[in-house]
Amino acid sequence: MSSEAQTEAVDVQSMIPSLENAPYPASTKQAAGVVGGQPTDVMVVSFQDRILVTITQNGRLAQWVRNTLMNDKAIFLLVLTVVAQLHVPMESPDPAADFQTLTSNQEDALLPRPEFNATPLLGGRSGDWEVVGQLYACQIATAIAAKSPEEKRLLVVGLGLETPDIDRDIYLGIVDLVLQCL
Numbered sequence: 001m002s003s004e005a006q007t008e009a010v011d012v013q014s015m016i017p018s019l020e021n022a023p024y025p026a027s028t029k030q031a032a033g034v035v036g037g038q039p040t041d042v043m044v045v046s047f048q049d050r051i052l053v054t055i056t057q058n059g060r061l062a063q064w065v066r067n068t069l070m071n072d073k074a075i076f077l078l079v080l081t082v083v084a085q086l087h088v089p090m091e092s093p094d095p096a097a098d099f100q101t102l103t104s105n106q107e108d109a110l111l112p113r114p115e116f117n118a119t120p121l122l123g124g125r126s127g128d129w130e131v132v133g134q135l136y137a138c139q140i141a142t143a144i145a146a147k148s149p150e151e152k153r154l155l156v157v158g159l160g161l162e163t164p165d166i167d168r169d170i171y172l173g174i175v176d177l178v179l180q181c182l
Helices: 072-082 127-147 168-181
Strands: 027-035 038-046 050-057 063-068 118-122 154-160
Touching: 027 168, 038 168, 050 127, 050 168, 063 127, 118 127, 127 154, 127 168
Parallel strands: 050 154
Antiparallel strands: 027 038, 038 050, 063 118, 063 154
């Protein structure tokens, strides 16, 4: 009698589930454009407990701000006033703003709501930078609440803008890139 073990070829790859079509645990959306002459990248990552938004110009990221989306009264008011006004073709004489999808007659419709309170986490402690960070965080919270009234996750916004200037076309251009990712 022979005590030889019989071996059989096993295809190990067929035993591992395919990861090609598996959903990634955190959905990620990106948009890029030139805003105010600066290459600008926006990324939105939706984690189970947080929404992370990064807005960078020339690869910099220097300021972090958080905002809660848990104010039910504010969400109700936002849905009534903003929900249908997120993507409308824009007429703009400014060639730097050709990509914007907000109409100029609706510029007040997406103003940040006072119900949202942004808190600086890192960087941006000087006056202008802190105001800009809070403005963008509240604006993004307003847009998220308008699109998804049931949203309760914490919003974290990372900013890396070239300057803290609040120019209308730059502001609308950055907000538009964020809206493309929501």
